[in-house]
Amino acid sequence: MSAADASVVLDVQGLHVDIPTGSGVVHPVRDVSFQVRRGETLCIVGESGCGKSMTSLALMGLLPRAAVRKARAMNFLGEDLTRADPKRINVLRGDRMAMVFQEPMTALNPAYTIGEQLMEHYRHHRGASAAQARERAIELLQKVGIASAGERLRQYPHQLSGGLRQRVMIAMALMCGPELLIADEPSTALDVTIQAQILRLLADLQKELGIAMVLITHDLGVVARIADRVAVMYAGQVVEEGSAQEIFERPRHPYTRGLLECIPVPGRTMPGSRLGSIPGVVPPLAGELRGCSFRERCPHAQAACTQAIELRDGGAGRRWRCVIDLEAVPA
Template identity: 75%
Template sequence: MDNIVLDVQGLNVDLATPNGPLHAVRNVSFQVRRGETLCLVGESGCGKSMTSLALMSLLPKVAKRSAQHLSFLGEDLAAADKKRINALRGNKMAMIFQEPMTALNPAYTIGNQLMESYLQHRRSSAAEARARAIDLLEKVGITSSAQRLDQYPHQLSGGLRQRVMIAMALMCSPELLIADEPSTALDVTIQAQILRLLADLQQELGIAMILITHDLGVVARIAHRVAVMYAGEVVEEGLAHDLFADPRHPYTQGLLSCIPVPGRTAPGGRLGTIPGVVPSLIGEFQGCGFRERCPHAQERCRVTVPVHTSEHDHRWRCILNGAPA
């Protein structure tokens, strides 16, 4: 129990809309341990980013968060006031945002933005903060790091800006790092470098990491555990190896069928598809969110869906105890 960094049980996020509440995150539960990478996977709009914002207390004003249990290093985040959250965020909990050009402030130098959280949380001198920034820029692979501190975000390439974001998140040696699709806006070569960098840094520093992505190729390379989200809820969770080798939920199976497999997918062959669209989550919602797109749907999918568990804590939410392929 001591190595559990983040424990999330029954997390819900509702957003007020003119047509009623939108249930963006529905009864989400997971744990992240020290040195472990949990990947949140799913198509756009499934609630991955909203979950991360809820953990960081960065939700928009129209959003309401609730949870049965939400603890970080044994501390109840749901009961923490704004002052306490500000003391944790950027210090013990850090986040790498999806698009560094919008996350970095164009009016301030890289040095100003790197040093800000260190000065705030560590009460250090400017010289100590600058030395820490230079050290981390070098650690994330940026050359001439001392000179980079005086540059502005627009003077750096997309790959360098993303590395700056990683260095910024690591300034105060956080226990938990949330990376929201950190390589989406980058080309394939730089993407691979960023993912390798994150994996190396996590192994070196023993950080608990949540990686949010829709790319199952990324998941296969970096994840210890995987939580597949659909329509605001986790429909399957387990060790990465188990989930790829034996996917139980029809949605997970559909996602994996969309990926070409070397040696098995014929050149020019057709990949799998998932017909239909994600359902509206506004107003009352019951049963399986995937039922309108599922080839195995039955009438009982419209009511409460059971959660099954197999060995290695592999869990899935479906009426079928091991959905057929």
């Protein structure tokens, strides 16, 4: 990696995930490319079924057994993950790259105490003693805002609330001081008040520790609060990418504009007014996909949309996959 690219923690180029089934091959991730720099938060956003979570699992090497991952390159701190053997991936996973899963009750083992799960993780990767692992676990539980950390180590997951379990998951991900944190919808299973606390915690920890973070979400409100850069996914593809400010102020893809029109804007959306909607459903991802996957739902579709559409480069990391100039089309 050149000196100019030294800040790039993760560089993904041409990622594909294919899953063979009895009715054909499903393509949940198709030619996805993005970069994440040190201290940066990249939000991957899109509706359910667009390939966000499958992308995160592909990065961590946690895909279903039948899934096939291909990529031109997946460079993590200069190391190509596509060429790393399973043993090397196991060394990196949980140590230098870590993940916070969507549902902490299923991610934590109900048969072991919180302390056992935190300490085993640290001892495995760091070769630490039990006393050192316990000290580190208490330190991280305190850092994520859990009081009486020493007592919590003796508790089981079912003895903690959903918000506390998610804080434990964040502490577990940070135990070894990773340089990349992937958070897959970390606030979805929580109530609104706890969601805000967890997102604020992630943002504060990311700034304090200077780690690169990939946040998977379908909530544009979350994106507005936490993202530096945004990649919008639809039907397995990145259809638009740019800074959070550019995405919200100047969407260049009809799908991104449609998503933004579906959420109320304080001070602009009048009480009782009708919010926008996107008609239709996401196309099936099995078999060969031709042209723009959004064309059947797009109000601006034209004949050219049936052909393959490459990402247009607007410079400074601004890209979109559309044949029209959306800025010339009134909202």
